[in-house]
Amino acid sequence: MYDFHDLSINRKIETEPLPAEALNYGGHWLDREVDGYMTLSTSGRNEFSRQINSADRVDDGAVYLSSRIESKKITVTFQLLASTIEQYNERLEKLKQLLFQPNQPFYFADLQQYHFVGTASALTLDSETLNTTGKIELSLTDPYLxxxxxxxxxxxxxxxxxxxxxxxxxxxxxxxxxxxxxxxxxxxxxxxxxxxxxxxxxxxxxxxxxxxxxxxxxxxxxxxxxxxxxxxxxxxxxxxxxxxxxxxxxxxxxxxxxxxx
Missing domain, CATH: 2.60.120.860 (Jelly Rolls)
Known part of the structure; x- marks a missing residue:
């Protein structure tokens, strides 16, 4: 649509707003490219674990030697809606296609200035019905944003x-x-x-x-x-x-x- 400001035209494309935690995987917004798909929530984005390398003391405790930040996983919970089995199969196939490529940059709508790099390592559905929820597991060998x-x-x-x-x-x-x-x-x-x-x-x-x-x-x-x-x-x-x-x-x-x- 067109907005008029001081007799000049500002052209902009109106799009549906994304959910706060919408996932962009490999340059693709799943919420926009898969009909009936909607991101519900994420988990694991702000978590980390550290592997500690130490040597036991003769008495109590241990001596710290080194440590490293371990790989981590992020889980995206989504909803997938369809009216017919044909729609369901088509939309699920599109989702799998967008998640197929490994080791991709990905980011979320509420923090678009930073990205992770990881692989969609699992796609699971909570039920085999036309209206279902499911989870995408993203495995990150590099735990950093x-x-x-x-x-x-x-x-x-x-x-x-x-x-x-x-x-x-x-x-x-x-x-x-x-x-x-x-x-x-x-x-x-x-x-x-x-x-x-x-x-x-x-x-x-x-x-x-x-x-x-x-x-x-x-x-x-x-x-x-x-x-x-x-x-x-x-x-x-x-x-x-x-x-x-x-x-x-x-x-x-x-x-x-x-x-x-």
């Missing part, structure tokens, strides 16, 4: 991370450094962690440290073997207030996602 990619760009030898949403230590997505002059052994440090190259980099060559895929490229050519043995890609953590130092001046681009439990 992910925000949209943020970028810090600039030039110099230091990158200051100022982001109040970055409350959990995490690795960046990617760091690109383009030195202004040739450097024999490029080195990057943050919070006691180090990434160093054993090969030289010419002026203007882009060095891309890909934390998401644990890779390194120089001038668009993969060169993971160019990293020194003491380099830390998997635990090169940043958080709000972190300072990344580079031993060569030039331009930089830091990409990261905000993660939350």
């Amino acid at each position: 992910h925000g949209n990619v943020k970028t810090i760009t600039g030039s110099g030898t230091q990158i200051k991370v100022n982001d109040n949403e970055l409350i959990y230590p995490q690795t960046p997505t990617k760091l690109t450094i383009t030195p202004a002059e040739a450097v024999a052994n490029l080195a990057v440090t943050c919070n006691g962690k180090n990434i160093s190259l054993s090969v030289g980099v010419d002026a203007g060559q882009a060095v891309v440290i890909d934390f998401a895929n644990l890779n390194l490229s120089i001038n668009a050519v993969d060169n993971l073997m160019g990293l020194t043995l003491d380099s830390n890609l998997s635990d090169f953590y940043i958080s709000n207030g972190s300072m990344i130092s580079i031993n060569a001046t030039g331009s930089y681009k830091l990409d990261y996602e905000v993660k939350q439990l």
